[in-house]
Amino acid sequence: MFIVQFWAWEHLPWIAPKVDPDKEWSPGHPLRHEAYGCKWLGEKTCDNLGAHKLEEYRRRLDHLWESELKFDSYPECIEAHHVHKFPLHPGQWCTRVPLICHHIVEWHLPDRCLRKFGREQCLPLDVPESQKGYHGKDGRQGPTNWPEEYAKLIRLWNVRQDQDIVTGSHVGRMGYHDPYMETYRRQSVRYMTHEGAADGALVSNSFFIYV
Numbered sequence: 001m002f003i004v005q006f007w008a009w010e011h012l013p014w015i016a017p018k019v020d021p022d023k024e025w026s027p028g029h030p031l032r033h034e035a036y037g038c039k040w041l042g043e044k045t046c047d048n049l050g051a052h053k054l055e056e057y058r059r060r061l062d063h064l065w066e067s068e069l070k071f072d073s074y075p076e077c078i079e080a081h082h083v084h085k086f087p088l089h090p091g092q093w094c095t096r097v098p099l100i101c102h103h104i105v106e107w108h109l110p111d112r113c114l115r116k117f118g119r120e121q122c123l124p125l126d127v128p129e130s131q132k133g134y135h136g137k138d139g140r141q142g143p144t145n146w147p148e149e150y151a152k153l154i155r156l157w158n159v160r161q162d163q164d165i166v167t168g169s170h171v172g173r174m175g176y177h178d179p180y181m182e183t184y185r186r187q188s189v190r191y192m193t194h195e196g197a198a199d200g201a202l203v204s205n206s207f208f209i210y211v
Contacts, residue, residue: 062196
């Protein structure tokens with residue numbers, strides 16, 4: 001839950017509390033400069049969050065402007081603090097590869113959030129079928145030679161430089177009729193409140209009348 005909360009504060013600055021710079025978490029703590037989320041562990045005030053009601057959050061999310069959302073929210077972390085921990089070339093952060101740790105396998109699917117990496121968003125590819133077969137694996141199957149079990153996935157990881165999702169750099173706003181936006185509007189639940197849905201329908205109708 002803390003990780004989700006930190007993610008929300010980073011990407012939606014208008015809901016983030018204010019951290020008192022004079023009462024930050026102990027500067028001498030060993031994790032102070034190791035864990036990025038520690039920046040939020042100081043004494044916080046929430047005067048900017050209004051009434052703290054769930055209905056208010058939903059209303060604000062329904063009326064969210066693009067400028068109120070930070071797609072790429074960690075550049076200072078990557079460039080200044082943790083770059084030595086990520087020896088891969090930045091382009092390799094946009095590769096579709098399996099991430100393997102012993103018996104645990106999760107696919108890295110950056111094609112679903114390319115704007116986070118400053119790339120032009122394309123239509124996401126399907127989730128690899130192999131992902132569905134690895135969630136139930138643990139130590140209860142008995143002794144397993146994991147390098148042999150995951151040989152195919154390991155080969156994909158070893159050629160990760162060839163798995164880059166190639167798109168151009170993202171500049172400006174996405175067009176209303178961009179293929180990704182068309183798919184997003186067709187498949188997504190776009191509003192959380194009746195008020196937001198009504199306002200969204202009004203904006204869409206006004207757009208079509210204008211064009």
